[in-house]
Amino acid sequence: MNTDAPTASALDDAALRFVRFVRPRLGTIVICILFALEVLAMLLVLQFLTVTWRQVMGFVISTVCFALLLTRHRTWRWSLPLVMLLSFGGFPFAHIAMYGYAKRQPSRMRAVAWLGATITAHVAWNVGSYFLTGERDQLINDPEFANDPITPTFEAVMITSLELIALLSLSLSMAIGIYVAMRRERAAAMEDRLRIAQEGRRAAVEQARASERTRIAREMHDIVAHKISLIALQAGAMEVNDSLTREQMAEGTALIRSTASNALTELRQVLGVLRDEDTSAPLTPQPAWSDVIGLVETSNNAGARIELDNRLGDDAVVPEAVARTAYRVLQECLTNVHKHALNRAALVVIGRCPLEGADGSEAAGQRALCIEVHNRIPDHPNHSLPGARMGLVGIEERIKQAGGTFRVLPSARGDFTVRAEIPWGACPTS
Structure with a gap:
């Protein structure tokens, strides 16, 4: 039972790595599958048709345009229409071209408009060339079809089916490209929200630190300013009064010593908060009402x-x-x-x-x-x-x-x- 646990864990880790690898590349994988299916379909159909010069040129030019489309982002402005318009030989590349265009185009309506325009041009080009360049006559006069002539109904169904497949496959490519673009936008938006949230948290922390520094500075000012002023007041009174007795001098110095000691004690308590994790704790022993009344007595004792x-x-x-x-x-x-x-x-x-x-x-x-x-x-x-x-x-x-x-x-x-x-x-x- 224990020996199976590592194996199951390893399988789970492998599956998780596979999902992490495939998920961000799902659109590209689907497009590659469509490309392979289109190439396979093209090879199967070419077994029954004679390859024409238009198909060869279309394949060559489409390959060049597709290579440029992969190397530079802005070549879709002219290479995408060429890939779409050219003949049957270049059609497999149209999926990747449309996928790349939809993924990079920020406007969804513009991508749909391009899809409609290119499919219309593609249908017009292929159907027109089928009837005007002699391909139809070549297919009708083919000896393989001598005993089974092509009827107009079969011809219409064949052409419609091929173009419908083209429409659906290109639409799927565009939809996948738009989906990938939307996922990227959503990820970018989530990163922006995360960044803004982190900045907000940092700002809140900085504000809390600033408030705490202000609180500590205010407390230190209240302690130091009052105690030092009392010490200076008592020392000044002793300095200018030459008639003080030894007992009075002793009382004055004792008051100065106790005031300074209290100031140091309270100051240590304030500074100790800076080393304490709980900075929300009171900075000093909090004064009571009797301490308020005692302030006047302390000041009078200081002179x-x-x-x-x-x-x-x-x-x-x-x-x-x-x-x-x-x-x-x-x-x-x-x-x-x-x-x-x-x-x-x-x-x-x-x-x-x-x-x-x-x-x-x-x-x-x-x-x-x-x-x-x-x-x-x-x-x-x-x-x-x-x-x-x-x-x-x-x-x-x-x-x-x-x-x-x-x-x-x-x-x-x-x-x-x-x-x-x-x-x-x-x-x-x-």
């Missing part, structure tokens, strides 16, 4: 002057997605205060408010978490901490993804206000 007006309360129950977005918004706003308004007091107001639409109108029945950060614009901006000027752009994108609104409102009095409204049922954002 900033920020007042918090928390109208929700420290123990408010805030959805996780809203808390995460609020944390990033407030983090970026405080970072800008550290950079550009270091010696100015700032006010942070947190509460609930009706959600406004993009046009400023109030959305019916929707509530939002509202964060406002007010600070005075300094007369001499601080350029010691350069920025990429992309933080507010990233925050605006976060708010829009959550379905909220974001506004930056500088006033003529020198105030700078950032207002963010995050829908209370906001979708998760990274």
Whole structure:
């Protein structure tokens, strides 16, 4: 039983190879069979007929035209009519000629028109030459038919049958050529669709990679910019204050060390995502509502002057997605205060408010978490901490993804206000 399995498998493989070899060449194989049958029929008929000069010349010229038809694609414009028109001797080549023409001709109607024209000319040429060149008299006067004269009915049936066979065989050749052409077109169309699908998949992958890079870059910006600004703020305060005691210096350096350590830890977690297969996982431990309130305390410990007006309360129950977005918004706003308004007091107001639409109108029945950060614009901006000027752009994108609104409102009095409204049922954002 085991010995028969390899044999059956080998037979199946051989059959599969045979099908793969024959299938794309099926049209050519059928045409070759028709050609062989036509040659065989011609040899059988020539046993009863005398070969004329027209048949010999037709065979020679048809052979030359057929050879040119095989070597060059555009020779069908003149060689195909000659192959079709010439006498009985060149007729077997007409199958291959019509097959090649139909396979290369993109217009199906033009191929059918050529078939009709050439068959009409072929019939007219052969029937006319049969009656006008003496072939009919030669056949009637043949001694073999002396005791069995050809009747008009038999003559009509013979001529009609021969031309009908010619019509059917040429039509079959053309149909096979059209079928092969259609298969090639279908294969080309499938290749185009496959190529377009592959390009679409590559574009989707590239878009996903770009989105992931943007997500990671935004997270790194939020972490590094805020932590480094706190470190610079604390270091600057220690540098300009000569009256600090040893304990105060120790507290300041401990704050700088802990801030830097936290920044490195979060940065390692972000970079670890680049080596992780699951890039959709959260980049860092996600902040909670208590972390949002703690941002103000951390900034004040670093030397900033920020007042918090928390109208929700420290123990408010805030959805996780809203808390995460609020944390990033407030983090970026405080970072800008550290950079550009270091010696100015700032006010942070947190509460609930009706959600406004993009046009400023109030959305019916929707509530939002509202964060406002007010600070005075300094007369001499601080350029010691350069920025990429992309933080507010990233925050605006976060708010829009959550379905909220974001506004930056500088006033003529020198105030700078950032207002963010995050829908209370906001979708998760990274």
